[in-house]
Amino acid sequence: MSERIPCINPRCNCTAARDKFPNSDEIICGKCFRALPEAVRQEHRRFWREIRKWDRRIARTSDDIKIDRMRAIRDRVSRHLSWHWVREIKTFFLAPEKPAGLDTFLEEMGL
Template sequence: MIAGRVPCTNPACRRTAPKARFPEADTVICRPCFRLLPASLQRRHKTFFARDRKLSKLANRIQIDGRVEQWNRLVDIVQRSSDRINADVDAFFRPVEKPAGIDAFLEEIGL
């Protein structure tokens, strides 16, 4: 991969994004590939990342001195949600190992 660039999540896509814009990301999803996702997954993705941006802005504004335990719990919840959404996006673009069809069915039943 090109140095200083982050590849798209879709392995069939050759688009990249600048690493400076996404410093901690291993992969990103480009707009054309994002449009390929089912509408429900697009909604989940947009909703989560909008809430994540709001939470980041809030974290920069407030002092969390006495609420460290609550803040850590909230960060854990956000991280789990992010992991679930990213796993669903990766699963959508993961290539199917074996094509579904009559040959696969016959092999499965032993004929």
């Protein structure tokens, strides 16, 4: 395994140390994150706030039944975050929209 993790943007040369993100195979650098649309960034941050909130609640609770319920909620939010990462963030960089131009127009017309 390499000791650096590249940014998900193929046009970006940023990398991060693997020991800083041990459980991750892909990252997004700050510059590319700021390039995302504002709504996508806010949604991503909202998911992370929710996950941290449930982690804090789990840490404060001693009842095993409540902990199981809270972990289920946190796992559901984590799945939503993973879906958002793949569906919104990765596709923004890997499959960008075509700019309006002659090639796009001709392709829409079927020529």
